[in-house]
Amino acid sequence: MSSFVQIRRDLHQIPELGFQEFKTQSYVLTYLQTLPEDRLEIKQWETGIFVKVKGINPKKLIGYRTDIDGLPIVEETGLEFHSKHETEMHACGHDFHMSIALGTLTHFVYHPINDDLLFIFQPAEEGPGGAEPMLKTDIMKEWMPDMIMALHIAPEYPVGTIAIREGLLFANTSELFIDLKGKGGHAAFPHQTNDMIIAACSLVTQLQTVISRNVDPLDSAVITIGKITSGTVQNIIAERARLEGTIRTLSVESMEKVKKRIEEIVKGIEVGFQCEANIDFGVMYYQVYNEAKLTREFMDFVAKRTDVKVIECKEAMTGEDFGYMLKEIPGFMFWLGVESEYGLHHSKLNPNEKAIDTAINMICQYIEYKGNE
Numbered sequence: 001m002s003s004f005v006q007i008r009r010d011l012h013q014i015p016e017l018g019f020q021e022f023k024t025q026s027y028v029l030t031y032l033q034t035l036p037e038d039r040l041e042i043k044q045w046e047t048g049i050f051v052k053v054k055g056i057n058p059k060k061l062i063g064y065r066t067d068i069d070g071l072p073i074v075e076e077t078g079l080e081f082h083s084k085h086e087t088e089m090h091a092c093g094h095d096f097h098m099s100i101a102l103g104t105l106t107h108f109v110y111h112p113i114n115d116d117l118l119f120i121f122q123p124a125e126e127g128p129g130g131a132e133p134m135l136k137t138d139i140m141k142e143w144m145p146d147m148i149m150a151l152h153i154a155p156e157y158p159v160g161t162i163a164i165r166e167g168l169l170f171a172n173t174s175e176l177f178i179d180l181k182g183k184g185g186h187a188a189f190p191h192q193t194n195d196m197i198i199a200a201c202s203l204v205t206q207l208q209t210v211i212s213r214n215v216d217p218l219d220s221a222v223i224t225i226g227k228i229t230s231g232t233v234q235n236i237i238a239e240r241a242r243l244e245g246t247i248r249t250l251s252v253e254s255m256e257k258v259k260k261r262i263e264e265i266v267k268g269i270e271v272g273f274q275c276e277a278n279i280d281f282g283v284m285y286y287q288v289y290n291e292a293k294l295t296r297e298f299m300d301f302v303a304k305r306t307d308v309k310v311i312e313c314k315e316a317m318t319g320e321d322f323g324y325m326l327k328e329i330p331g332f333m334f335w336l337g338v339e340s341e342y343g344l345h346h347s348k349l350n351p352n353e354k355a356i357d358t359a360i361n362m363i364c365q366y367i368e369y370k371g372n373e
């Protein structure tokens, strides 16, 4: 087993939620201490880390970002190295992302190129978002990369494949939290109450009409309500209900339109069900938009000079706060094939570890070429 597969397995056992990645940060820092000190400059920010790998004759700074947080999921893979944290799991592949980043970083510690490299270990990608605040740090102002790249595992593609496209890769996202307050009471006297379970069910159905009736069919958007909380027992009419979800759109303009329509529908629920409602749009992520020239060059390089197959994919409704970095810095993100039967955010996600060394090798070849231009 390669040492970076072992690192992935170690990290897989200690998933932590956004801005609580203390063990993860400590693990990465401990690993970095095993590398020659004079080759690195390390700066900590919250639970994240910036690592500069020095070049021989730097003309530019090449950035590489990995996210480091896990998800609130109870793991069901049955793997020998399963999560030691009962209620958290690396179910979005950030353990893979980190081990690939460390493998790439290690290569350039021992095989320097001309340019400097900046590795960013970013907390809280799953929320509330670490990329935007990291960009605003003095560290990043001093170490602003000239270009940047990142990857995301893709369970649906085989190992040895990457999928990418110029322009929009991932959607604009916004969280969505709606609280409803009516009047509870005895299950036998509904006429004396304002039942918030009925209001919530109606609201969920009405929200889907925003997609089917307000968004241009040639555009695309998603509203998913992933969680509803309401009620106490079977014979009490619920006074409160809370809906938790997410909105995805292919443009910033569509996001504004969808939000406006949601506000109008929620106002209608207040009148129709004689209740009070509060909407919180939570955290928003800017779209992941791949810079055309660098993306095309990367695709051509990988197709010609490595044994990895490049697929030009469609955009996806996933969100990624790496979008904020790409808004400021030219670069790209790509999907890395890891062929898992279960998908992202699933308790049985089990990516194929062969993808780790394949990715390190491919990324090292590309960075070596870019960093010696």
Ligand SMILES: CC(=O)N[C@@H](CCC[C@H](N)C(=O)O)C(=O)O
Binding pocket: 092, 125, 126, 127, 152, 173, 174, 175, 245, 246, 247, 283, 285, 317, 318, 319, 320, 344
């Ligand atoms: C790659 C991926 O799965 N990213 C997450 C980002 C979540 C953003 C935010 N918490 C939201 O739910 O809107 C995704 O769910 O796409």
